[in-house]
Amino acid sequence: MPPDTARTRAKLLDAARAEFAEHGIAGARVDRIALRAGVNKERIYAYFGNKEQLFQHVLTESLQELNTVVTMPNDDPAEYIAQVYDFYCARPELLRLLVWEALYYGHDPVPDEERRVTSYAAKLQEFADHLGVKPSPDVAQLLFSLIGVAAWQQTMPQMSRVLLGADSESEEARANRRKHLIEFTRASIASMKQS
């Protein structure tokens, strides 16, 4: 295999990630992906099959990245949530991909949903460990809610602007929300532990 193949594949995946994050599955244009990558369109079909399968490749790759980058830190679950927030601020594309996927598949199962179960179970285990409790439906509810809070601002920029003010994307506002997030997380963890 010529050395260019891997590079070409990678360039396509990068371009596709940007395109899909911006426009979603229906809105993405295969021509545009090829153009961005500086590669011929036909390669997409040769490597990935079709548009939807390409989307899956992009998503799988992105989820792996998310899984390795955002880890459970020192011993503070609140810091973990803040890290999730930081990550989605820094790399909004990954969240957007997940949201496009959610809208596209709705309540139908997404491709290889099973594989995700294990990696989320691991995260849940870690989270519970740091809380000093056993993984349980309640802990899962809590983690799920907290991830939601951390992601909500990037998920709904219009609502954020309307409710938190037009400058809610400034550096200062971001630091402020981060602080809010940490307090919020601590409070909800404390209340769960005592019950």
Next chain:
Amino acid sequence: MPPDTARTRAKLLDAARAEFAEHGIAGARVDRIALRAGVNKERIYAYFGNKEQLFQHVLTESLQELNTVVTMPNDDPAEYIAQVYDFYCARPELLRLLVWEALYYGHDPVPDEERRVTSYAAKLQEFADHLGVKPSPDVAQLLFSLIGVAAWQQTMPQMSRVLLGADSESEEARANRRKHLIEFTRASIASMKQS
């Protein structure tokens, strides 16, 4: 004006709402909207201009509905959040429309964003009143976060299934999450008040 006009318009808006909620702006098909409504496609262009403007009409209408249906109840802010949750469970289309819009416009302002500011300010006022505090950025942060938690399950069904289990859409699981939501809300309100 013939009496049918208003009816035709309404039928189109209903069909468009369903179509847009399901497929988003890029994925929606004008033909399909006309077909669902049992009306000729040309009427859409006569009444609404084009696909994107039709989307805006649908969204405006839906936001009004949301605003009138989900009101601040008795005196319990936690019950309000639970009501938001119930509403999004019962009418997921409205949330989906908002999410499609968020992805479509991203960080650019959405059409007539100003008008929304006032209605959200009213909600914030009500919320603060029930908390017995003045509206402030902190209260807004809290309300925004809580809306996020209430909406998160419908926003991310895949993540919900993966983290909370495949049956997370059952009636029982829903009641369970509702309970979690109320406790969660109470805890975060209590912690905000004391600080």
Next chain:
DNA sequence: AGTCGATCCAACAAAGCAGTTGGCTAGAGG
């Protein structure tokens, strides 16, 4: 009944799009 104005619609035009094909190129092995 006849005319007028507005609504409706089947068929059309033009552009955009996903996916294909057939030939080109470069490098490895003989």
Next chain:
DNA sequence: CCTCTAGCCAACTGCTTTGTTGGATCGACT
């Protein structure tokens, strides 16, 4: 130097989709 293979690409195909148009329809008013 020739051949064979595997990646590469410009041009093309056929279908889908948005938006338009010219004539049919229907009710109101005279």
